[in-house]
Amino acid sequence: MDPLYRKVAAEIAQHIERSVYVPGDRLPGVRRLARTRGVSTATAVSAYQTLADEGYIEARSRSGFYVRARKAIQTIEPTLSAKAAAPKLVTGQAMAMALIKAANDPAIVQLGAAVPDPAFLPTQAIARALATVMRTKRSQVSSYMMPPGALELRRQISRRMSESGAIVSVDDMVITTGCQEALSLALRAVTRPGDVVAVESPAFYGLLHVLESLGLEALEVPAHPIEGISLDALGFALERWAVKACVLVPNYSNPLGYCMSDDQKHALIRLLEKHRIPLIEDDVYGDLGFSSQRPSTCKGLAPHADILYCGSFSKSLSPGLRIGWIAAGRHHAHVEFLKYVTSIASSTAPQLAAAELLATGRYERYLREVRSKYQSAVARMSDAVMRTFPEGTRISQPRGGFVIWVELPKGTDSMALARRALRDGVSIAPGPLFSASGKFANFIRLSCAKVWDARLERALFAVAKLI
Ligand SMILES: Cc1ncc(COP(=O)(O)O)c(C=O)c1O
Structure with a gap:
């Protein structure tokens, strides 16, 4: 009490x-x-x-x-250098596992993982859709849904993708267990252990874990908080290193929240084509922009380019369904085989339930509501951070999604901060997790998709005090 x-x-x-x-x-x-x-x-x-x-x-x-007067938000300043660092094997992401496990503990205030609070999710509609498929498709639900996955779901996803300009047939898509599996399959299809993969910096740590597990080296290319990956730095890196793939989140990246313009996307595709490098496009936040117009995808802008498009409903419907997909273009057959050897198939009931939610229009209606909720949640958290964190704090201004990237005063050790905060019952994601080479020592990422209550305020204030 x-x-x-x-x-x-x-x-x-x-x-x-x-x-x-x-x-x-x-x-x-x-x-x-x-x-x-x-x-x-x-x-x-x-x-x-x-x-x-x-x-x-x-x-x-x-x-x-x-x-008190509201403090104006100080925006993160870009630190772009055309000279990308040397490739690095990704190691030492052990802190991330502590964070990931913390997500299971209801006693901890979860500001670390990019997971929406269930209050933001259409849990009732999902429960109803699951009940419907359990009732009406009982024998199908009890069987393997072999790759490429449920046809109803692939059809619905294919329709939605065509609305954002990407024409992908149901036969060119494989359903996966979340986007994480899609990224892993994509990387396994186009690289071998020891290869170099270009990634944006800072990059979503789950991607760095996949690179680590596959023995791949990450070439970190700096990203601008508004415009996205520096194409100058990427061009420089591609001239210098034998890069085998490039993985990006062009729409509402995690953690910076930028959205690349169509011009930038075209320039990126041209650059990668020139060097014959496949693009692994992670579009997990694409449906969660703050403006009503859905951004384009590289896959849609360049249908014939070598692009392995990865999507998921984890951020936009429910992470617990574990439904993702990959449209791998010329790598489709290989990816389909890799999916089969990895886990045979993804669970059947969630696939059929997701198809139901899309077919009835429930998904679209939900998206219309939740996008503005996330925008308000981001504004509120940004305000609170400016109010309570020390002078010199700067934050990103995402254009979609629900995370913010916070730069703390120089000299702050965010790894030590995260450990202390976790002991005090609050999880935050420290900056070095978003880098293969331990950069961003004085940064943290906060998830804003949380119910704003006294407990959350107290947690944020506790972090501010620790800083
Ligand atoms: C950019 C990005 N890609 C992929 C994933 C993993 O998504 P899923 O839960 O669908 O596996 C995440 C989850 O945090 C993410 O932020």
């Missing part, structure tokens, strides 16, 4: 969030607050003290408590 002063503080914080009190407003005096809330003056003082600690209000001597 929250102590009483916290409840009072949370109530006033909510009023400030909703602009009942605006910056510069004087709040009721301590005695008046105590009287109206039916608490002691000591409780009222503690409530105001908490709000002051959390950056909502400030005490002015002899005058009382006032709502």
Whole structure:
């Protein structure tokens, strides 16, 4: 149970969030607050003290408590150099496993993993769709759904992809167990252990784990927080190193949240074609942009280029369904075989349920609602970070998805911070996990797809205090 002063503080914080009190407003005096809330003056003082600690209000001597002005968001500055680093074997991602396991612990406030809180997901619709397929397709559900996977689902995905300009037939697609498996199959299809793979920097750590497990070297190419991977640096790297594949998240990358323009995507494709390098396009966040127009995909812009397109419903429907897919172009047969030897097939019921949700239009309707919810959640978390974190903090301004990349004051050790925070019951993702060479020591990634409540505020404030 929250102590009483916290409840009072949370109530006033909510009023400030909703602009009942605006910056510069004087709040009721301590005695008046105590009287109206039916608490002691000591409780009222503690409530105001908490709000002051959390950056909502400030005490002015002899005058009382006032709502503080909102701090403008300081945006991350690009650090781009045309000279990409040398390729590195990915190792030492052990901290990530602690984080990943923390995701199973309900006692921990989850700001680390890029996993939406179930409150953001259409859990009822999913339950209904699963119940329907269990009832109506019982014998099918009890069998293997051999690769390439459920035809109904491939048909629905193919229709959706064509709406974003990518024409992929049902025969050119393999259903996978999430995008993670799709990425792994794609890399196995086009590389061998010891090969060099170009990745954006910072890169989603799950990708770095796949590289690590396959004995691949990562060539980290710097990415601009708004424009995406530096094509100058990528061009330089391709001249210099024998790169065998390039993996990118062109739409709402994780962790930077940028979305590459069509011009940049075309330039990227031309560059990779010139060097005959396949692109592994991870579009897991493509449906979660903050604008109503879905961004293009490289696969759609260049249907004949060597592109292995990987998608998933983990971020946009539910990670628990574990449904992803890959449209691997000329590598299709190889990928299909690799899928079979890896896990024979993906679970049948979730495939059929996802097909149902797409066919009935429920998925589209849900997307329309959730995109603006994620945008608000990102704005709220960004605001809170600017309010509570120390001077010198900068954050990304994602154009989709639900994570923010936070640059902390120089000298902050985010690995130590993450370990301490985890001991205090909060998971955050430290910057070095997003690099094969331990870069981004003073960065963290925060997931914003969380229910905003007093527990979350306290967790964020605890992290701010540790910094
Ligand atoms: C960019 C990116 N790709 C792939 C994945 C893995 O997706 P899935 O859960 O569908 O395997 C994630 C999950 O965090 C991600 O952020």
